Amino acid sequence: MLTILATVVVLGVLIFVHELGHFVAAKLVGIEVVRFSLGLGPKLWGLRVGETEYVVSWIPLGGYVKMGGMDDEVMERLEGGRVGERRLGGPGERDFDAKPIWARTVVVSAGVFMNALFAFAVYAGVVGLWGVPEPATTRVGHVDALRLPVGAEALARIEPGAQIIRVGNRAIERWSAIRDALLTGQPGPSAVELASGATLEIRIPADEAERERLAEALFPWQEALISGVNPGSPAERAAIRAGDRVVAVEGRPIRTWYEFQEEIRGRPEVRVNLTILRAGRELQRSLRPDAERTRDPETGEERVVGIIGVFSAPEIVRVEVTPLQAVELGARQTWGITVLILGFLRDLVAGDVSPRSVGSIVAIGEMSGRVARQGIESFLGFLAFFSVNLAILNLLPIPVLDGGHLLFLVIEAARGRALTVEQRVRWSHIGFIIVVGLMLWALSNDVLRLLGL
Numbered sequence: 001m002l003t004i005l006a007t008v009v010v011l012g013v014l015i016f017v018h019e020l021g022h023f024v025a026a027k028l029v030g031i032e033v034v035r036f037s038l039g040l041g042p043k044l045w046g047l048r049v050g051e052t053e054y055v056v057s058w059i060p061l062g063g064y065v066k067m068g069g070m071d072d073e074v075m076e077r078l079e080g081g082r083v084g085e086r087r088l089g090g091p092g093e094r095d096f097d098a099k100p101i102w103a104r105t106v107v108v109s110a111g112v113f114m115n116a117l118f119a120f121a122v123y124a125g126v127v128g129l130w131g132v133p134e135p136a137t138t139r140v141g142h143v144d145a146l147r148l149p150v151g152a153e154a155l156a157r158i159e160p161g162a163q164i165i166r167v168g169n170r171a172i173e174r175w176s177a178i179r180d181a182l183l184t185g186q187p188g189p190s191a192v193e194l195a196s197g198a199t200l201e202i203r204i205p206a207d208e209a210e211r212e213r214l215a216e217a218l219f220p221w222q223e224a225l226i227s228g229v230n231p232g233s234p235a236e237r238a239a240i241r242a243g244d245r246v247v248a249v250e251g252r253p254i255r256t257w258y259e260f261q262e263e264i265r266g267r268p269e270v271r272v273n274l275t276i277l278r279a280g281r282e283l284q285r286s287l288r289p290d291a292e293r294t295r296d297p298e299t300g301e302e303r304v305v306g307i308i309g310v311f312s313a314p315e316i317v318r319v320e321v322t323p324l325q326a327v328e329l330g331a332r333q334t335w336g337i338t339v340l341i342l343g344f345l346r347d348l349v350a351g352d353v354s355p356r357s358v359g360s361i362v363a364i365g366e367m368s369g370r371v372a373r374q375g376i377e378s379f380l381g382f383l384a385f386f387s388v389n390l391a392i393l394n395l396l397p398i399p400v401l402d403g404g405h406l407l408f409l410v411i412e413a414a415r416g417r418a419l420t421v422e423q424r425v426r427w428s429h430i431g432f433i434i435v436v437g438l439m440l441w442a443l444s445n446d447v448l449r450l451l452g453l
Helices: 002-028 073-078 101-130 153-157 175-184 208-216 257-265 323-350 361-374 376-394 402-415 421-450
Strands: 033-049 052-067 132-135 140-143 164-167 188-194 199-204 218-220 245-249 272-278 281-287 290-295 302-307 316-319
Touching (some): 002 033, 002 052, 002 101, 002 361, 002 376, 101 323, 101 376, 132 175, 140 257, 153 199, 164 175, 175 208, 175 218, 245 257, 257 302, 323 376, 361 376, 402 421
Antiparallel strands (some): 033 052, 140 218, 164 188, 188 199, 245 272, 290 302
């Protein structure tokens, strides 16, 4: 029941936000709004207020704002209306097509803008209410020696579990203080003191990019504790559960999550034996990691790595921020998610990501239920992430999507006249077939995953 409820909330809220953008923009530029619908297909419930009918429709996989003069046979069928009842004569003064291109562009883009604005507001609100999460440790779990700039090589000697207590003249009480000291410290020689009494002499670079590389080379301590298992993954098929602690891979002792990741990534499609600790008992599990193509962030080279579909959530603490900092962090997180999703689409087209990675309403439902069980903060974060996802997908240049309508407007601006209704209808048919094909592809991935194939 929680999964169903969470899915309804996710889809309902994000569809409402998207269509509200179109609705408000249409009203602002003087376009008649005939119908505002949550859902597609036949009407389930409706209420007329003024010129607009507000309805809830049977199919909860989308929504629409029907505006005056928008004649589209495909959309008429999706909207549950009657086909072929087109207005005779030219467009009325409040029809969509009667408005200038800039006004129509604003209306078409408003849904995407609202989804992005909603994500930003959620991210900023979450940070403002709960603070910035950061690792609840000053112990080092891993040092990426390849990222260390010249002069900082001594940090590679830090053993996993070592605690940093001072960088230069700055005492270290939380993990973010280590990053701040490396990013903002005085360029030149500096000392890194460990709780063991050892002191490492390094040189903090003057170049900002080199400072960032230095800060990103240190990773906080994180035990090899599994916090969650993806449905249909090799880990789930091997009966690995959340709460299991990995203590060995092929008999090699494992201390940190980073060691575990490296062992798995180096064994794509090679059977591997894990020793896990569950409720004080050691258990043996055997699995074969899936292969995934990835690009090395340092060298840019492509390689195939192993993944088993598990993740770990480290212990965190909350650091309060000012309202202005919350706004800045909300904007940065929204932009970061946008870049992440665009990168995924690029890799999907290039073949660097498996087509099996794409999911449908089933995957959305599973994820919605999972994050809902983790608490309101996780659920809001997923809501914001999916809102950005919805915005980007709607910008794809496929007729019947917002991106397709924007493409029509670009063509109209370039040629000096709009496509005819018949031309738009033909392209909408093609777009509808593409969208249905994508939905069937995603749904088939979910079905195959549920069947363990």
